[in-house]
Amino acid sequence: MERRAMTAHLPQSLADKVDELAFRLDRSRESIVQQALADWVDREERHHELTVEALLDVEEGNVLDHESVVSWVESLDGDETPSYRR
Numbered sequence: 001m002e003r004r005a006m007t008a009h010l011p012q013s014l015a016d017k018v019d020e021l022a023f024r025l026d027r028s029r030e031s032i033v034q035q036a037l038a039d040w041v042d043r044e045e046r047h048h049e050l051t052v053e054a055l056l057d058v059e060e061g062n063v064l065d066h067e068s069v070v071s072w073v074e075s076l077d078g079d080e081t082p083s084y085r086r
Helices: 012-025 029-059 066-074
Strands: none
16 A cells, blocks of 8 residues: 655644554554544545535435424434435
């Protein structure tokens, strides 16, 4: 895998936490930062996918009106689920 160096300036308190984790886990600071960044990128990509999916639902009319949501929440002691309005 090709690699590329990147530089980031961190607040001192965050850098200290990375150092503490690296020491405690017996891992390099690079591996700690690399894992954290990879996890963050994965989360952001998933967030984007879910946003696009939600916007498509809205465009297709797959939405619930406020009253339906309130009724469903009030009925949570049962097994009812809300139905979409078109």
